[in-house]
Amino acid sequence: MCRPIQKFERQVLPHQSLSIPLWIILTLVSKEFASYLPPSTSLAAEKTYHPASYKYDRVHTLFDNTVLTWGTDYAIGILMTYFALRCFCATSSHRGLQNEEASRSLRKRATALLLFYALSVLTGGIAHQKFTTVDSLNTSSFRILWTICVGAVTAAGGAMGMIGSEICQRLNANADKSKVFFRMPILPDSFWYLYAGYFTLTCALGGISYKRPACDIFVAGVSQFVPTAHNILVLLSIRWDDACAIETKSKVSDCVSSAVKLPYRLMFYVGFLSNAPLLPVYPLLVHYTQLSLGAVNALLHLNLALSWSMQAVCLHHFCKAMNNVKQEHVI
Numbered sequence: 608m609c610r611p612i613q614k615f616e617r618q619v620l621p622h623q624s625l626s627i628p629l630w631i632i633l634t635l636v637s638k639e640f641a642s643y644l645p646p647s648t649s650l651a652a653e654k655t656y657h658p659a660s661y662k663y664d665r666v667h668t669l670f671d672n673t674v675l676t677w678g679t680d681y682a683i684g685i686l687m688t689y690f691a692l693r694c695f696c697a698t699s700s701h702r703g704l705q706n707e708e709a710s711r712s713l714r715k716r717a718t719a720l721l722l723f724y725a726l727s728v729l730t731g732g733i734a735h736q737k738f739t740t741v742d743s744l745n746t747s748s749f750r751i752l753w754t755i756c757v758g759a760v761t762a763a764g765g766a767m768g769m770i771g772s773e774i775c776q777r778l779n780a781n782a783d784k785s786k787v788f789f790r791m792p793i794l795p796d797s798f799w800y801l802y803a804g805y806f807t808l809t810c811a812l813g814g815i816s817y818k819r820p821a822c823d824i825f826v827a828g829v830s831q832f833v834p835t836a837h838n839i840l841v842l843l844s845i846r847w848d849d850a851c852a853i854e855t856k857s858k859v860s861d862c863v864s865s866a867v868k869l870p871y872r873l874m875f876y877v878g879f880l881s882n883a884p885l886l887p888v889y890p891l892l893v894h895y896t897q898l899s900l901g902a903v904n905a906l907l908h909l910n911l912a913l914s915w916s917m918q919a920v921c922l923h924h925f926c927k928a929m930n931n932v933k934q935e936h937v938i
Contacts, residue, residue, distance in 0.1 A: 626798075630794075630798050630801065630802070631801070633802075633833065634801065634802050634805050634806075635805075637802075637806075637830060637832065637833050638805065638806065638809060638814075638830070640829065640832070641806075641815075641826050641827075641829035641830050641832075642814075642826065644829055644886070645822065645825055645826050645829065645886055648886065648887040648890070649887060649890060649891060651890035651891050651893070651894040651895065652887065652890040654890070654894065655819060655822060655889070655890040655893060655894070656817055656819075656822050656826075656890075657817055657818040657819075658816065658817060658818075659813075659816045659817050659818045659820075660813035660814075660816050661745075661750045661753075661813050661816045662745065663741050663744045663745055663818060663820075664741065664818065665741050667818035667819070668741050668744065668818045668819065668820075669818075669819050669900060670735070670738070670744060670819070670820055670821075671735060671821075671899075671900040671901045671904055672735055672736065672738075672739045673899070673900075673901035674901075675899075675901030675902060675904060675905040676732075676735045676900075676901050676904040676905065676908075677731075677732040677733075677735040677736040678732075679904070679905050679908035679909070679912075680728040680729065680731050680732030680735060680908065681728070681729065681732045682912070683724075683725075683728045683908060683911060683912045683915070684725045684726075684728040684729035684732065685725075686912060686915075686916065687721045687722070687724040687725035687728070687915060687919070688721075688722070688725045690721050690915075690916065690919035690920075690923070691717075691718045691721035691722045691725065691919075692718075693919070693923055694714055694717040694718050694721060694919065694922055694923050694926060695714055695715070695717075695718040697710060697714055697923050697926035697927050697930065698927070698930060709929045709930055710925075710926040710927070710929035710930050712773050713770065713773050713774070713777075713922075713925060713926055713929060714926050716766055716769045716770045716773055717770060717919075717922040717923070717925075717926065719766040719769075720763055720766040720767055720770060720918075720922075721915070721918075721919055721922075723759045723760070723762050723763035723766055724759070724763060724915050726755065726756075726759040727756050727757070727759035727760050727763070727824075728756075728908075728911075730752055730753075730755045730756040730759070731753075731756040731824075733752060734749060734752050734753055734756060734820075738752075744820070753820060753823070754810055754811050756823075756824075757810045757815055757823045757824060757827045758807045758810045758811060758827075760824060760827035760828060760830075760831075761803055761806035761807045761809075761810055761815075761827045761830050762803050762807050763803075763831065764799075764802065764803050764806065764830050764831040764833070764834045765799040765800060765802055765803025765804070765834070766799075766803075767831060767834040767835065767838065767879075768794065768798075768799035768802065768803075768833070768834035768837055768838075769796050769799045770838065770922070771794075771834060771837040771838035771841045772793060772794045772795075772796065772799070772837075774838070774841050774842070774925065775791045775793055775794075775841040775844075776793055777929070778841075778845050779791050779841060779844050779845060780793050782845070785846070786845065786846050787844050787845055787846060788843070788844050788845070788846060789844050790844070791840060791841050791844050794837070799834070802833065802834075806827070806830045810823075810827065815827055821889070821904065822889075825885065825886045825889060828882060828885070828886065829886065835879045835880070838875075838879055839875075839876060839879065839880075842872060842875060842876070847867065847869070847872065866928035866929075866931050867924065867925060867928045868924070871920070871921045871924040871925070872921070874917045874920060874921040875917075875918070875921040875922075877914075877917055878914055878915070878916075878917030878918040878920075878921060879914075879918060881910065881913070881914040881917070882910065882911060882914045884910075885907050885910060885911070888907075889903070889907060892906070
């Protein structure tokens with residue numbers, strides 16, 4: 608049965624004294640994994656990932672300054688800002704239904720994720736356009752700007768994890784056993800703040816810095832492995848009621864699990880996983896093709912735009928699905 612919305616209470620993990628040190632261990636292991644994985648994917652990757660700690664030289668440092676790189680950065684930044692506004696303002700498509708409160712938390716988290724994406728590419732675009740020499744890269748101005756660029760990626764992992772926790776809270780923890788395949792633990796927001804904060808601090812201290820600054824983004828992206836896995840497991844844990852799926856433009860559902868359509872769930876999986884190939888592909892394109900660095904970056908940015916857009920579209924759908932549930936019901 609669906610619970611009255613007035614009785615909805617957020618749950619937290621049991622045995623906090625044990626879960627906190629375990630989460631700290633997971634965070635530290637994830638950091639080591641993020642440092643180890645990128646240079647170990649291929650011989651080309653080994654030649655590409657040279658630690659820098661924000662100290663660049665003329666031997667290994669390559670930083671593209673063409674419009675193919677910074678132009679596509681700006682375009683993605685504008686696109687993500689647009690999607691962020693759409694998610695923040697997501698309302699019920701049913702005119703007679705006023706239930707925007709149901710999706711408020713998810714809308715805020717989705718907006719934060721997309722704004723982190725926008726911040727990363729916009730500051731990255733400025734850096735690629737304005738810092739055109741190795742000497743300029745060795746300045747405090749570049750370090751601050753690039754720390755914001757890469758730090759926004761690590762911070763996005765925290766927002767991503769909180770999105771998964773919110774969906775889990777609403778569709779798994781409070782659902783009848785017949786509505787889920789398995790129970791997922793509810794990870795408190797404080798855990799995700801700790802996780803993202805640790806990686807972001809590591810970035811600021813130079814622990815995610817390579818001679819090719821673009822490599823920083825890929826290492827920071829590996830930090831999103833844990834929240835991505837969490838999100839996917841949350842969705843896989845739910846028994847989605849596709850048999851009575853509704854057309855949200857004209858009807859109102861009793862439960863969110865019947866309002867979230869299969870195509871959007873598939874888009875969710877693809878959107879959160881499709882950036883993973885970029886990590887091994889980047890050094891292969893750099894070393895084994897005749898493409899310019901700007902062309903390589905533009906291709907990867909195209910993949911990035913498609914992946915993030917799919918995330919934005921399905922999250923917007925999730926928000927509207929929550930809004931389209933009858934006011935007196937929530938799972």
